[in-house]
Amino acid sequence: MSSKRLSKLDAPKNITGVEKALNEHDFIVSKTDTKGFITYCNEIFATMAGYSFGELIGANHNLIRHPEMPKLAYKILWDKIQSKQEFFGFVKNLCADGGHYWVYAYITADLDTNGNIIGYTSVRRRPPQSAIDQIVPIYKRLLDAERSGGVESSMRLLNELLNNNDLEYDEFIINLQIGANL
Numbered sequence: 001m002s003s004k005r006l007s008k009l010d011a012p013k014n015i016t017g018v019e020k021a022l023n024e025h026d027f028i029v030s031k032t033d034t035k036g037f038i039t040y041c042n043e044i045f046a047t048m049a050g051y052s053f054g055e056l057i058g059a060n061h062n063l064i065r066h067p068e069m070p071k072l073a074y075k076i077l078w079d080k081i082q083s084k085q086e087f088f089g090f091v092k093n094l095c096a097d098g099g100h101y102w103v104y105a106y107i108t109a110d111l112d113t114n115g116n117i118i119g120y121t122s123v124r125r126r127p128p129q130s131a132i133d134q135i136v137p138i139y140k141r142l143l144d145a146e147r148s149g150g151v152e153s154s155m156r157l158l159n160e161l162l163n164n165n166d167l168e169y170d171e172f173i174i175n176l177q178i179g180a181n182l
């Protein structure tokens with residue numbers, strides 16, 4: 001593998017649909033600067049994504065953005081972490097070979113002693129299959145809504161779903177991660 005620093009433009013165009021599962025006890029860890037450019041990642045990150053450290057350090061996290069992910073997921077992510085709240089969510093990531101892997105991600109802001117955001121840290125685990133099975137059709141509906149009516153439309157849809165189940169966003173995600181059926 002080369003050590004060329006990669007950008008979103010280098011992401012694979014051939015989406016294979018082949019899933020790579022994270023081992024049950026593994027954690028994928030990365031740290032970014034305030035714009036989402038990777039400053040650190042662990043070996044499991046590099047192995048799962050299929051890139052070398054040289055390619056990943058300095059690359060933007062959107063290198064592994066999967067096209068089947070709704071924009072809304074990243075809007076929620078950035079809104080939460082930029083306001084120093086924790087983000088929990090399910091993310092389908094794109095591997096260098098066009099395959100993918102699902103993660104349950106936890107992201108939080110890194111603060112300096114004055115409380116200023118100096119970067120972000122993400123730790124990810126393997127989600128249960130029941131969570132993936134439930135989130136896939138929801139993300140598909142959100143993506144369809146975005147294609148016709150933009151992120152406002154997918155946000156309206158997600159809020160309806162949460163209201164119908166009487167759940168806050170975090171509760172909804174955590175329930176899925178502990179194996180609940182909604």
Ligand SMILES: Cc1cc2nc3c(=O)[nH]c(=O)nc-3n(C[C@H](O)[C@H](O)[C@H](O)COP(=O)(O)O)c2cc1C
Nearest residue numbers: 032036061062064065066074091093107120121122
């Ligand atoms: C600490 C941290 C970790 C992130 N992890 C991922 C990730 O695993 N996959 C992903 O697609 N985006 C991740 N993002 C979000 C990306 O920075 C980006 O917002 C997203 O990929 C959408 O990019 P786009 O708006 O250019 O399409 C992360 C951001 C931060 C700050």
